[in-house]
Amino acid sequence: MYRAAAVLRTALVGTTISRFESVGLVGPVPQVGAAIERVENHGKQLEIVFDDGIVLHTQFRLRGTWHAYHVGQKWKRRRHLAHVIIETEDWVAVAFGTRVAETYRQFDQSRHPRAGGLGPDVARPDADLHECASRLFHYDNQDSTIAEAMLDPRVMSGVGNVYRCEVLWSCGVHPWALVSSVPQSTCLDIVLTAAAQVRANLQSPVRVTAPDVPGGLAVYGRNGQKCVRCGDVIRLTKVGTHARLLYWCEGCQVGCEPYPERDDSDPIARMMDAHPAGAQFISDILRHRPAS
Numbered sequence: 534m535y536r537a538a539a540v541l542r543t544a545l546v547g548t549t550i551s552r553f554e555s556v557g558l559v560g561p562v563p564q565v566g567a568a569i570e571r572v573e574n575h576g577k578q579l580e581i582v583f584d585d586g587i588v589l590h591t592q593f594r595l596r597g598t599w600h601a602y603h604v605g606q607k608w609k610r611r612r613h614l615a616h617v618i619i620e621t622e623d624w625v626a627v628a629f630g631t632r633v634a635e636t637y638r639q640f641d642q643s644r645h646p647r648a649g650g651l652g653p654d655v656a657r658p659d660a661d662l663h664e665c666a667s668r669l670f671h672y673d674n675q676d677s678t679i680a681e682a683m684l685d686p687r688v689m690s691g692v693g694n695v696y697r698c699e700v701l702w703s704c705g706v707h708p709w710a711l712v713s714s715v716p717q718s719t720c721l722d723i724v725l726t727a728a729a730q731v732r733a734n735l736q737s738p739v740r741v742t743a744p745d746v747p748g749g750l751a752v753y754g755r756n757g758q759k760c761v762r763c764g765d766v767i768r769l770t771k772v773g774t775h776a777r778l779l780y781w782c783e784g785c786q787v788g789c790e791p792y793p794e795r796d797d798s799d800p801i802a803r804m805m806d807a808h809p810a811g812a813q814f815i816s817d818i819l820r821h822r823p824a825s
Contacts, residue, residue: 662725694777702781
């Protein structure tokens with residue numbers, strides 16, 4: 534199962550599903566277009582986490598496991614034995630011999646009685662986007678990062694992790710910017726951009742936020758590739774309690790950046806390596822030094 538999980542990570546993480554089938558699935562069905570963020574295994578149990586918060590949990594019998602095939606490749610077991618089928622543009626993942634196949638949603642803060650109600654659904658044409666911007670600007674935890682606050686359903690509904698990454702890139706906002714440092718005009722820009730991207734993809738099974746970029750996404754799933762806007766390298770970081778994947782560009786997402794500007798008089802700064810990897814290493818050292 535450990536090997537199966539490793540194969541599924543390589544094939545599925547960062548991709549969007551084009552088809553999902555399951556026999557006797559218990560729980561909400563992952564929707565076409567949902568992106569796969571993580572694959573985890575614990576003994577004979579394996580979980581696939583989608584960007585909209587749905588988790589597919591599978592537990593297997595003695596000879597049960599997951600298989601991964603290229604689209605069009607012949608399967609090693611008969612199709613009627615498949616319990617779960619997940620298809621992407623290039624791969625088909627199939628679960629055989631499951632004892633349990635169920636889905637559940639990760640903890641939703643809005644379920645807590647003191648957490649407040651859900652924010653407006655940005656996919657709806659009548660959604661009050663100014664209300665969403667106000668909720669973001671007046672977020673109850675001003676020390677939270679803007680990346681965390683964006684996925685709080687009390688701020689706005691309908692924005693998953695893919696849109697979070699794409700919207701922050703589009704607005705040029707640093708993902709670690711504290712809510713307290715983000716101007717109200719920027720909050721409105723974030724909300725309007727999120728609504729525009731979500732609504733533009735309502736009828737499409739594949740999310741497209743940057744039509745001129747291969748794959749249709751500016752940063753999501755492009756870790757290690759060059760940013761189409763500034764040419765810097767796109768980075769991948771895990772954030773939050775659930776370690777969600779966040780793709781961003783350090784070169785051009787500098788709006789409301791929480792770190793102090795580099796002082797070139799600093800002896801460490803003067804030793805900055807011209808190579809991107811060396812520059813990143815020195816930059817991280819500077820940013821994590823305790824304040825004098």
